[in-house]
Amino acid sequence: MSWRTEDLLSLRDDEPMDAELRTRLLEDRAASGELASLRSIREALRVLPDPEPPPHVWARIRAELDAIPPTRHPWAAWRHWCGGGAIAASVALAALWLLGGQPGAPDDPGLPSATTVSTQTRNDRPLVPVNYASLVAESERLERMLGQLPAQRSLMNASTAQAIAGLEDRIAWLDQQITLAAARGVAPEQRMMLWDQRVEMMNALLHVRYAQAQDAGF
Amino acid sequence: MSLPMPEIDAEVLALARGGDRAACEAVYRLFAPMAYRVARRLLTSAAAAEDALQEGFVDVFGKLASYRGEAGFGFWVRRIVVNRCLMQLRSAWESRRAPEEPVESLLPAPVSALSADHAIDLERALSVLPATARVVVWLHDVEGYTHREIGELLGHTASFSKSQLARAHEKLRALLSTSTDESESKSCPGVLKTC
Numbered sequence: 001m002s003w004r005t006e007d008l009l010s011l012r013d014d015e016p017m018d019a020e021l022r023t024r025l026l027e028d029r030a031a032s033g034e035l036a037s038l039r040s041i042r043e044a045l046r047v048l049p050d051p052e053p054p055p056h057v058w059a060r061i062r063a064e065l066d067a068i069p070p071t072r073h074p075w076a077a078w079r080h081w082c083g084g085g086a087i088a089a090s091v092a093l094a095a096l097w098l099l100g101g102q103p104g105a106p107d108d109p110g111l112p113s114a115t116t117v118s119t120q121t122r123n124d125r126p127l128v129p130v131n132y133a134s135l136v137a138e139s140e141r142l143e144r145m146l147g148q149l150p151a152q153r154s155l156m157n158a159s160t161a162q163a164i165a166g167l168e169d170r171i172a173w174l175d176q177q178i179t180l181a182a183a184r185g186v187a188p189e190q191r192m193m194l195w196d197q198r199v200e201m202m203n204a205l206l207h208v209r210y211a212q213a214q215d216a217g218f
Numbered sequence: 219m220s221l222p223m224p225e226i227d228a229e230v231l232a233l234a235r236g237g238d239r240a241a242c243e244a245v246y247r248l249f250a251p252m253a254y255r256v257a258r259r260l261l262t263s264a265a266a267a268e269d270a271l272q273e274g275f276v277d278v279f280g281k282l283a284s285y286r287g288e289a290g291f292g293f294w295v296r297r298i299v300v301n302r303c304l305m306q307l308r309s310a311w312e313s314r315r316a317p318e319e320p321v322e323s324l325l326p327a328p329v330s331a332l333s334a335d336h337a338i339d340l341e342r343a344l345s346v347l348p349a350t351a352r353v354v355v356w357l358h359d360v361e362g363y364t365h366r367e368i369g370e371l372l373g374h375t376a377s378f379s380k381s382q383l384a385r386a387h388e389k390l391r392a393l394l395s396t397s398t399d400e401s402e403s404k405s406c407p408g409v410l411k412t413c
Binding site: 010038044050143146182 | 233337359385388
């Protein structure tokens with residue numbers, strides 16, 4: 001019996017194929033031998049030793065990353081100031097900025113209660129106590145939902161574009177603060193507040209992007 | 219079935235997104251072995267693989283904000299590195315590179331299930347395959363890509379990928395058989411298991 005290597009590979013890889021052909025190949029001694037050989041080569045490829053990455057590559061990657069200029073945006077100066085100053089001050093400032101002027105904002109601009117962070121019902125977030133891990137997980141979930149939306153249209157009205165850009169900048173700023181807070185050993189309770197703010201911003205961005213997608217007919 | 223992929227801690231990834239260099243380095247250290255393995259097998263030249271590794275990870279960190287978790291992070295990193303490798307293969311400059319280094323330079327102290335001799339034979343055979351056939355056989359048989367995925371990467375169909383895989387195996391078998399004939403005093407090579 002003659003056969004094609006492609007057919008034997010389909011058999012090897014359990015791909016859909018003609019049942020009669022499959023049976024004939026399995027019953028043919030020579031074909032079975034070739035099939036075994038194909039399996040052997042695949043296994044041999046998989047156990048080839050992994051070459052070690054050259055040790056100097058990370059330093060080069062880091063040098064390239066460090067050479068990337070910071071974003072030229074009005075937020076940049078504020079981020080620079082906050083990054084250079086006390087983390088506690090920037091966290092309090094973030095609380096003021098986000099809570100000021102909103103319904104239910106406390107008169108005292110200090111940090112909210114550290115043990116639980118109750119979320120308001122806006123943006124469909126339930127009133128449940130959350131913890132650090134759940135905030136991180138929620139943030140990741142919102143990222144995935146954002147990724148499932150269609151790509152942003154190149155043409156949109158100025159106010160929508162501005163709202164999206166503003167939210168994305170705020171999220172990027174929060175990411176920087178989260179990084180700095182972790183690096184400088186800021187208390188988990190304060191870091192949790194940053195994550196909570198990130199979730200709020202992600203929710204808001206998701207709503208704007210969803211509305212934009214609806215307008216586009218998706 | 220493909221080789222196992224490392225998993226990244228969510229907080230480390232979040233820190234890396236924010237630009238934390240220690241977190242970025244942790245991401246690199248975790249996935250560089252996989253990425254370099256892919257690059258070294260697809261490109262055969264150590265210098266080209268090093269470039270693909272470096273530029274691939276610069277791309278990874280530059281695009282971290284766009285990673286939405288739709289696929290495992292390691293698979294996302296690998297796709298970026300594979301794309302870098304394919305860009306190199308397509309470039310005219312790649313064709314003017316210096317001759318490939320001796321295959322033996324790829325091998326650390328033998329710790330694999332293959333003996334050093336058999337590994338060298340297979341390494342040599344893989345390195346002399348035409349680039350497309352080598353890419354297909356490595357991505358399919360080792361990295362676990364489907365023919366549809368490979369076809370999309372190469373700008374072709376799944377059928378093209380299947381035919382290239384068949385061609386790669388036919389060529390590998392011929393090269394390994396030649397290698398066997400050249401060393402008749404040795405016992406039948408385990409990689410073929412035909413005797």
